[in-house]
Amino acid sequence: MHILVTNDDGPPSPQSSPYVHSLVTELQAAGHTVSVILPNTQRSWIGKAHIVGQSIAPTYYRPGLLHADTGTTHSRPYRHSPSSTTSGGTAQDTNGNASSTSSSVEEWILIPSTPATCVQLGLHHFFLSRGPVDLVLSGPNYGRNTTAVFALSSGTLGGALEAAVCGRRAIALSYAFFDRENKPEVIREASRHSVRLVEKLMGEEAGKYWEKAHLYSVNVPLVEGVAEKKVLWTEMLQNWWRSGSCFQEVEVPEEEDESPAEREEQLRKQEVGEEADAEAAREDKHIRHTHKHFRWAPQFKDVHESVERSAPGNDGWAIRQGYTSITPLRANFMHVSGFEGELKL
Incomplete structure (x- = not known):
């Protein structure tokens, strides 16, 4: 598959974006073509917004060691030279365009904008010679995106929603952490587990999974042995901010x-x-x-308490049990039925 990866946490960073490099590595190891376009900085809580009124100048990120903050950012894309290429036939440059030489240098696109904008540019302006994008994978988010309060503001879901309204299959992927240790072996297991789930949704039975759903919100708990635990179809828990201001x-x-x-x-x-x-x-x-x-300064206790009060079967409940939740969604604000005809004033 050709998979376009974006997120709302930006390029790899132990402090703010500790998961995306692991996921890309596991997708590549599974044989997929992975094109990566990310915001150049943290864009959490931004939803499906676009920032208008400015031109967008990309920069180019070359990943370093996995789980190490050793990647480098450059103002211009990598240019092939005889001393930095390997022998071989035609390859692709960093934008997916044909090149007469091949290179082992991996390069991602960084955009000074939002996840939704990254999706637009990734689908229509970069990576074109790699062929059509089969799936847009937004994430993994640094933290859960369970329940309506989190999901409605999520830049991770915003990227997936943008892909869906562009007519592409999309998955919003979030890793729910329970501590800040970010153990490499736990992240690796979550990423491999996520790759299996992606391949299941996009495999031989893809037709039935995408007949009604426009996108999926997937939440994976960062716990040891997650691959052996259940993957549950869930609904999104409706909840509210009840404690007052988020500021x-x-x-x-x-x-x-x-x-x-x-x-x-x-x-x-x-x-x-x-x-x-x-x-x-x-x-x-x-x-x-x-x-x-x-x-x-959002009141996270509102979310935790709503999950504690809820009945089994929703996304927040599933994560609390240590299960992976998968929630099928449609890319719209669905109207409430029962209101028809004219409203007379």
């Missing part, structure tokens, strides 16, 4: 928040008493805002 106010000293020009202007106003006069003259017809800073 936290951050205290910032006024002198750090103001620019030098703003601070200078404030001092000059105070010198001549303008600030007090202006404040006294102002009418209180409009709400007066307090200037604040905020940081992303």
Whole structure:
């Protein structure tokens, strides 16, 4: 198969993207043609967004050692030269275009945009001479994407959704971790397990798996022996943020928040008493805002509690049991039935 891989965690990094290199390695070992196009930085929680109003300049990533932060990023794609090629016939360069020489240098595309944009560019602008893409595989996400609260904001699912609305088969793959150890042998088993699952969905019985589903959300628990545990068809658990805001106010000293020009202007106003006069003259017809800073701080306990309260059979429950969950989805916001005709005002 020709598999296009993207993610929302960016290029390999022990801190933010520890799984994608392992998955690509196992897909290649299984004999698949793997084309990789990723955001150039962390893009979690961005959904299926595109960033408009800017041109996109790719960079080129050459993977290093597996589970080591030794890859390198370059402003221009690798160019073949006699001293860096092996003997042989026609090969492909980093964009999938025909080249008269072959090379052992592997190169991925990095895009300063979102997973959905990566999918668009990967399907229509890069890797073209490799032939049609059979499957878009988005992930593996650094963390679970179970339940509606996580899935609706997931850049991993966003990449798969973009592929689906482009008429391609797509799988969003997420690894649910239970600690931050990221043991190489556990990651390797999860990746090999994921390859088997991908091959099952795309194999001889693919017709029945893709007749109704546009994409799949697959969550794999990062536990030893995951390949021996059950793989369950699941529904996505409907849940909500119930504890309040997903943002936290951050205290910032006024002198750090103001620019030098703003601070200078404030001092000059105070010198001549303008600030007090202006404040006294102002009418209180409009709400007066307090200037604040905020940081992303979602209440994960809302998700955990919703899973604890739920009945068996949903994606969150399956991961909690140590099982792999596979949830078939359609690429739309399905309407609610029962509302027809005219709404009279």
